[in-house]
Amino acid sequence: MAAVTAVVTAVVAARIAIPIFRVPFTLQVLVVILSGFPLGLRYGALAQAIYVLVGAIGVPVFAEFSGGLDRVLGPTGGYLLSYPIAASGGTRRPHGGRRRS
Amino acid sequence: VERAAPTVVGAGRSRALWASFLWGCAGLAVIYAIGATRLAVVTDLPLAVAVAQGILIFVLFGLIKVALAVLVAVAAAPAIIPSRYKGGRRLEAYPVSAILLEYTSRREKRTTGGLFVETQVARRRFTVEDYHRMAEAGILHEADRVELVWGEIVEMTLIGSRDAMCVIRLNRLLAPLVREDALVSHRTR
Numbered sequence: 679m680a681a682v683t684a685v686v687t688a689v690v691a692a693r694i695a696i697p698i699f700r701v702p703f704t705l706q707v708l709v710v711i712l713s714g715f716p717l718g719l720r721y722g723a724l725a726q727a728i729y730v731l732v733g734a735i736g737v738p739v740f741a742e743f744s745g746g747l748d749r750v751l752g753p754t755g756g757y758l759l760s761y762p763i764a765a766s767g768g769t770r771r772p773h774g775g776r777r778r779s
Numbered sequence: 780v781e782r783a784a785p786t787v788v789g790a791g792r793s794r795a796l797w798a799s800f801l802w803g804c805a806g807l808a809v810i811y812a813i814g815a816t817r818l819a820v821v822t823d824l825p826l827a828v829a830v831a832q833g834i835l836i837f838v839l840f841g842l843i844k845v846a847l848a849v850l851v852a853v854a855a856a857p858a859i860i861p862s863r864y865k866g867g868r869r870l871e872a873y874p875v876s877a878i879l880l881e882y883t884s885r886r887e888k889r890t891t892g893g894l895f896v897e898t899q900v901a902r903r904r905f906t907v908e909d910y911h912r913m914a915e916a917g918i919l920h921e922a923d924r925v926e927l928v929w930g931e932i933v934e935m936t937l938i939g940s941r942d943a944m945c946v947i948r949l950n951r952l953l954a955p956l957v958r959e960d961a962l963v964s965h966r967t968r
Contacts, residue, residue: 703837707810708844711803715852756817757810764806 686713702741702754706761714765722765730758796849803845811841904930 686709696703714722729739730750738745740758750758811834819829905913910927913919924935938946946965954963 703840705844707807707841708848710810711806711845712848712851714803714806715799715848753818753821754814755821757814759817760810760813763813764809766806 704741706741706757707764710761710765717765719766723762726761726765730761733758796853799849799853800845803849804842807841807845811838905932906930 710726713725717725733739733745734747734750736745736747740749741754749755815829815834818824818832819826822829824832905927907927910919910932914921919925919932925932926935950963950965957963
């Protein structure tokens with residue numbers, strides 16, 4: 679499911695992108711936040727980490743069908759790097775992360 | 780305990796939506812904070828310009844996106860939870876349901892308007908006497924790995940590593956205290 683979510687993020691990001699100033703307007707945020715709800719802390723972050731890694735190695739999954747490490751390290755790379763944190767930031771482990779024995 | 784599909788009702792629904800929305804906004808804040816900071820650092824833009832270009836023109840749309848995400852997540856909860864967390868055993872693991880459950884436990888459980896409606900069936904709970912009589916009648920056998928918990932007969936869970944370590948530590952703690960007066964032994968099954 680994490681992989682599917684990563685693909686959905688890629689499709690939404692690559693297909694729908696309106697460049698405004700330096701930062702393109704995309705629906706990535708919608709998918710990133712949404713992915714955190716069903717997937718939870720760990721897998722939400724994993725899904726977005728997969729997405730960023732796939733883009734970083736050159737697959738054109740970022741906005742406007744772009745990809746590559748330079749995109750991740752570029753001016754708008756902060757948004758991409760924040761996705762794994764944000765996907766888990768919108769959620770939390772219940773009961774403070776404690777596990778029952 | 781078998782749970783029915785979660786239903787979100789009444790005032791609890793709006794509270795759940797708001798709570799989920801706030802958690803979504805936390806994620807949004809992370810994106811904008813890291814994104815705008817990176818934008819300012821790499822482009823040498825003044826922070827105010829970076830904030831304007833990287834956050835302000837997107838924040839309204841961002842909030843709309845979070846709201847959409849929350850609506851979808853809460854609406855999809857009854858469909859997702861039964862398929863992913865069968866039997867309600869890991870119901871709390873679904874973040875939306877965790878939020879709902881938390882809010883349920885605070886107020887709604889004391890009233891009739893609970894967010895999560897468990898299966899409403901009248902249960903007759905077994906007493907300890909009933910339990911022993913079942914064993915005497917041959918319904919339960921010594922080899923059965925069951926126990927009576929709050930009037931219900933449940934399968935005993937496997938001993939996990941934390942559970943086993945707790946028993947070992949208790950054993951080490953208690954054994955020297957009683958010395959020759961009693962025997963302290965960990966359970967054997």
